[in-house]
Amino acid sequence: MKFSYSLFVLAYLGHAAPVWASNLAKRDISSCPGYTITSKQSTAGGFTVNLELAGAPCNIYGNDILSLNLQVTFDTQNRLHLHIQDTDRKQYQIPGTIIPLNGGGGVSKDNSNLKFDYFQDTNTGFGFRIKRDDEVIFDTSGHSLIFEDQYIEVTSSLPSSANIYGIGEAPDYFRRDTNNTIKTLWNREAAGEFGKNSYGSHTIYMELRKDKFHGAYLHNSHGMDIVLANNTIQYRILGGTADFYFFNGPSALDVINQYTELVGRPYRVPYWSLGLHNCRYGYKDIYEVNEVIANYSKANIPLEAVWSDVDYMDNARGFTFDPVNYPLDEMQKQLEQLHAHNQKRVLIVHPAIQHNVSYAPYARGDQAGVFVKNLDGSEYITQVWPGYSVLPDWFAKNADSWWGGELTRFLSELSIDGLWIDMNEPSTFCTGSCGTGRPADEVPPYPWTIPPQSHRPLNTTNKLLVPPYSIHQALVELSDSTIETTAINAQGLAEYYTHNLYGYMHSKATYKFLTQYRPNVRPFLLSPTTFAGSGKYVSHWVGDNHSNFFDLHISIASMLDFGIFGIPMMGADICGFEDDTTEELCARWAEVGAFYPFARNHNAYGAIPQELYRWPSVAEASRRALGIRYALLPYIYTNLQLAVEKGWPLARALIFEFPGTSDAIDNDRQFLVGDSLLISPVITEGATSVDALFPQGIWYDWYTYSQIQGKNKNITLDAPLEHVNVHIRGGKILPAQVPALTTTDSRKNDFYLIVAADANNCSSGKLYYDDGETFTTDHRWIDLKYADNMLFINQIEGSYTISPPLTKILLLGVADVQTVVVNDSHVNGNITNINGASIIDELSIDLNKRTVVSFDF
Ligand SMILES: *[C@@H]1O[C@H](CO)[C@@H](O)[C@H](O)[C@H]1NC(C)=O
Ligand SMILES: *[C@@H]1O[C@H](CO)[C@@H](O)[C@H](O)[C@H]1NC(C)=O
Ligand SMILES: *[C@@H]1O[C@H](CO)[C@@H](O)[C@H](O)[C@H]1NC(C)=O
Ligand SMILES: *[C@@H]1O[C@H](CO)[C@@H](O)[C@H](O)[C@H]1NC(C)=O
Ligand SMILES: *[C@@H]1O[C@H](CO)[C@@H](O)[C@H](O)[C@H]1NC(C)=O
Ligand SMILES: *[C@@H]1O[C@H](CO)[C@@H](O)[C@H](O)[C@H]1NC(C)=O
Ligand SMILES: *[C@@H]1O[C@H](CO)[C@@H](O)[C@H](O)[C@H]1NC(C)=O
Ligand SMILES: *[C@@H]1O[C@H](CO)[C@@H](O)[C@H](O)[C@H]1NC(C)=O
Ligand SMILES: *[C@@H]1O[C@H](CO)[C@@H](O)[C@H](O)[C@H]1NC(C)=O
Ligand SMILES: CC(=O)N[C@H]1CO[C@H](CO)[C@@H](O)[C@@H]1O
Numbered sequence: 001m002k003f004s005y006s007l008f009v010l011a012y013l014g015h016a017a018p019v020w021a022s023n024l025a026k027r028d029i030s031s032c033p034g035y036t037i038t039s040k041q042s043t044a045g046g047f048t049v050n051l052e053l054a055g056a057p058c059n060i061y062g063n064d065i066l067s068l069n070l071q072v073t074f075d076t077q078n079r080l081h082l083h084i085q086d087t088d089r090k091q092y093q094i095p096g097t098i099i100p101l102n103g104g105g106g107v108s109k110d111n112s113n114l115k116f117d118y119f120q121d122t123n124t125g126f127g128f129r130i131k132r133d134d135e136v137i138f139d140t141s142g143h144s145l146i147f148e149d150q151y152i153e154v155t156s157s158l159p160s161s162a163n164i165y166g167i168g169e170a171p172d173y174f175r176r177d178t179n180n181t182i183k184t185l186w187n188r189e190a191a192g193e194f195g196k197n198s199y200g201s202h203t204i205y206m207e208l209r210k211d212k213f214h215g216a217y218l219h220n221s222h223g224m225d226i227v228l229a230n231n232t233i234q235y236r237i238l239g240g241t242a243d244f245y246f247f248n249g250p251s252a253l254d255v256i257n258q259y260t261e262l263v264g265r266p267y268r269v270p271y272w273s274l275g276l277h278n279c280r281y282g283y284k285d286i287y288e289v290n291e292v293i294a295n296y297s298k299a300n301i302p303l304e305a306v307w308s309d310v311d312y313m314d315n316a317r318g319f320t321f322d323p324v325n326y327p328l329d330e331m332q333k334q335l336e337q338l339h340a341h342n343q344k345r346v347l348i349v350h351p352a353i354q355h356n357v358s359y360a361p362y363a364r365g366d367q368a369g370v371f372v373k374n375l376d377g378s379e380y381i382t383q384v385w386p387g388y389s390v391l392p393d394w395f396a397k398n399a400d401s402w403w404g405g406e407l408t409r410f411l412s413e414l415s416i417d418g419l420w421i422d423m424n425e426p427s428t429f430c431t432g433s434c435g436t437g438r439p440a441d442e443v444p445p446y447p448w449t450i451p452p453q454s455h456r457p458l459n460t461t462n463k464l465l466v467p468p469y470s471i472h473q474a475l476v477e478l479s480d481s482t483i484e485t486t487a488i489n490a491q492g493l494a495e496y497y498t499h500n501l502y503g504y505m506h507s508k509a510t511y512k513f514l515t516q517y518r519p520n521v522r523p524f525l526l527s528p529t530t531f532a533g534s535g536k537y538v539s540h541w542v543g544d545n546h547s548n549f550f551d552l553h554i555s556i557a558s559m560l561d562f563g564i565f566g567i568p569m570m571g572a573d574i575c576g577f578e579d580d581t582t583e584e585l586c587a588r589w590a591e592v593g594a595f596y597p598f599a600r601n602h603n604a605y606g607a608i609p610q611e612l613y614r615w616p617s618v619a620e621a622s623r624r625a626l627g628i629r630y631a632l633l634p635y636i637y638t639n640l641q642l643a644v645e646k647g648w649p650l651a652r653a654l655i656f657e658f659p660g661t662s663d664a665i666d667n668d669r670q671f672l673v674g675d676s677l678l679i680s681p682v683i684t685e686g687a688t689s690v691d692a693l694f695p696q697g698i699w700y701d702w703y704t705y706s707q708i709q710g711k712n713k714n715i716t717l718d719a720p721l722e723h724v725n726v727h728i729r730g731g732k733i734l735p736a737q738v739p740a741l742t743t744t745d746s747r748k749n750d751f752y753l754i755v756a757a758d759a760n761n762c763s764s765g766k767l768y769y770d771d772g773e774t775f776t777t778d779h780r781w782i783d784l785k786y787a788d789n790m791l792f793i794n795q796i797e798g799s800y801t802i803s804p805p806l807t808k809i810l811l812l813g814v815a816d817v818q819t820v821v822v823n824d825s826h827v828n829g830n831i832t833n834i835n836g837a838s839i840i841d842e843l844s845i846d847l848n849k850r851t852v853v854s855f856d857f
Helices: 006-012 252-263 286-298 328-340 360-368 399-413 495-517 549-564 583-593 616-631 633-646 743-748
Strands: 035-043 046-053 067-076 079-086 114-121 125-132 135-139 146-148 151-157 163-168 181-185 202-209 212-218 224-229 232-237 242-247 276-278 305-308 344-349 382-384 387-390 418-421 599-601 671-673 677-680 689-694 697-701 707-710 713-718 725-729 732-737 751-756 763-770 779-787 790-797 806-812 819-822 825-827 830-834 837-841 851-856
Touching: 035 114, 035 125, 046 114, 067 114, 067 252, 079 114, 079 125, 079 252, 135 202, 135 212, 135 242, 151 242, 163 181, 163 549, 202 224, 202 252, 202 549, 212 252, 242 252, 252 549, 252 633, 286 305, 286 328, 328 344, 360 387, 360 399, 399 495, 418 495, 549 583, 549 671, 583 599, 583 616, 616 633, 633 671, 633 732, 633 743, 633 763, 677 689, 689 707, 689 725, 725 732, 725 751, 732 779, 751 763, 751 779
Parallel strands: 135 151, 276 305, 276 599, 305 344, 344 418, 732 763, 751 806
Antiparallel strands: 035 046, 046 067, 067 079, 079 242, 114 125, 125 135, 146 151, 151 232, 163 202, 181 224, 202 212, 212 242, 224 232, 382 387, 671 677, 677 725, 689 713, 697 707, 697 725, 732 751, 763 779, 779 790, 790 851, 806 837, 819 825, 819 851, 830 837
């Protein structure tokens, strides 16, 4: 659960910040000597260079490492790997067993689109450049490499006003400000400050230069600052190695494809997860949840999945049910009812386990030795929802099997459809092992009733607690509200090195368990914390944000960020989480949220109700916008398959598709779903119109089919409260199905095609379809093409049988069709001509067969 304990934390941290923490000014690094090349070797597939510290150590934020080794490999034609390591290999590196990277096979230097070049500068020592054609895309000249045990600094030049996207997670505008921006990567449960570190860590960035994109990823789990200032990007890393991958692009989708090829493609989500989800913290009992389900239905608003936050648990303890308010038999009855109506159930689960010898999950985990330890070998005890608690150590040999065992017991009681694994930053309510030495079943009052305590005495000489360089994390010290950085995992490693991997490992363990437990059912998992490659296992949402228009806006930017991070299933809590929403905000948020890849309404404890049926205007806005989403499920699903195969994000920034459109560079007020659908929502309070950018080309209004000639300029569109502007891109064909109130029912309905002609009366698209729930490889890819007044439906791959027929074709921008011929026979379809479009209805075309449809005028 996400709970506004920020006030609590503020009070709790309200002591005077220690001097070291406020002293974030950077030390003078001019005495750092850089490195000298001592030997080098060029091989067919790369380079090796040995480096030695070029002078007296500066020991600026740790101890300079004297001897380094650099390796360059041309992984693929479009990916270059550059790794600078300590020759002794003492620095922590993420093991391949935790995050397996796809090596890419290797190509020869001559076959690489990226070139590597190094130099020795008299002042700054060794440096390197990465080039694409004549363009230098990464260049350390003018900046010494600093490589110390607890501090690595790598700096590369950027053009002025560079277009940088990515690096997070941090709520921010989509285009990063390159003038004094510090992005801190240190996972933190955060209803936090704008721009500051929050739940996940992703170092990947993309840069747009001269209409082409390239990218760079740093593979390192330590806390770090990535600083954009003075026309440079500077990495300030608290340890490890300088392990970089560069991606050639040249399109945005190419960079994301190249990145996800390395760290892992997004997982295949079940079709049902594309439906609307409803949750809130604070449903008092299961009967209230049942009313919510009934009320969605009465209002004719689609409801696919019903979620519960910690309310359902017995005293917030994992794997239990509140015997009074959420008794198991009632939960089972509800689940049966939901399944009978093709609806799903999702529950929250936390990693923290109550420290209680009588509580079986604890007793079993203690027995199996799976909890994080203090340095002295005792269990690390902290405070979370159920009181004093321990945390699983995913490095422990038996952790995954213990966790799987607990989940097995839980799911055998209630066979829910998806899991929300929360607070896996991990998030705790105190700093340091505040429960160590406490009796094993003491429950303190809930944290929000604990009076502010003073910060535990901080051992400032311990360099794992207080590293010499202070990253700009939003809280006071690294260990605040999480496991202390000195706590020890089963491999004897301190949390300092692996903190940012905690949620990734939790996600991976949960995903793997589910695929073993239900071998042929695709899991659905939601996690706040993510790391590079998390998209293989989980979906994500913005986290605890506020019910206000600014956060609605920034949710779009965050969704676009996660497209870069390889986690396409992303959204924000519709209508906002913290604080009371308003009718207007909720309607506007429903209009945006209907197009988030992951669409969930979620609300905070104590806030006014905000289910989509609560106000007539919100209900109407929801029915309309979700009606579009559900109609376009085949189109959305096709695009998710492109995410699975190539990493391509479902929600796309305009600049991804139109890199030459300068006004699109910082546009995070609109977005595309796939490459064919433009959403131009209202994100301003009181507005009833929206200034929307229309790139070059023809755009068709979803509702009226009327055309807009895009000229790379803003156009003002009407946007009454219940209306969201949606435009179809000329030149594209979108597959659709008549929408129903659940995805399962929608899948049974007739197909139709939206054929949006471009200026040459041509268009093209694709349809991917499979059963949407198993890991079957049985599928069907259909190629759709419109040219010369003919529509060509070609099955290009697979043998999955699509049952419902294609009964309708919307030809946008093609007026006055009079007759229709399917293959060679005239059909008596019902043809309507409206607003420059021809709608041909009452067809019956088998989508499993190759068909040509000709139109005559
Ligand atoms: C960059 O930031 C500095 C101070 O923060 C400010 O003086 C300067 O005008 C900014 N430059 C640009 C281009 O925004
Ligand atoms: C940018 O340059 C200014 C002036 O030299 C300096 O004061 C500032 O610290 C630099 N910023 C960063 C982040 O290096
Ligand atoms: C459901 O709708 C009924 C009838 O409008 C209303 O009385 C009730 O409060 C609603 N309950 C919930 C949980 O929305
Ligand atoms: C400890 O666990 C047992 C078994 O679940 C439970 O009955 C008891 O209430 C728990 N103790 C506390 C203090 O929560
Ligand atoms: C503080 O940390 C240092 C370095 O880890 C350690 O040697 C020392 O014993 C610690 N002091 C206390 C009071 O724990
Ligand atoms: C287009 O409209 C947006 C939103 O109102 C505005 O921020 C932007 O500056 C406008 N662009 C131009 C070129 O007028
Ligand atoms: C496109 O088709 C329309 C008929 O709907 C026709 O009037 C127009 O000339 C065609 N344009 C081109 C470029 O072929
Ligand atoms: C023909 O199609 C139009 C638009 O789809 C529809 O409104 C109308 O009812 C249909 N007519 C018949 C006779 O089915
Ligand atoms: C159209 O013709 C092809 C052969 O050209 C045939 O395979 C297909 O079944 C036909 N489609 C329909 C819908 O009859
Ligand atoms: C996690 C997140 O997105 N937090 C943002 C929520 O919105 C506030 C502004 O209201 C930002 O400051 C937070 O950063």
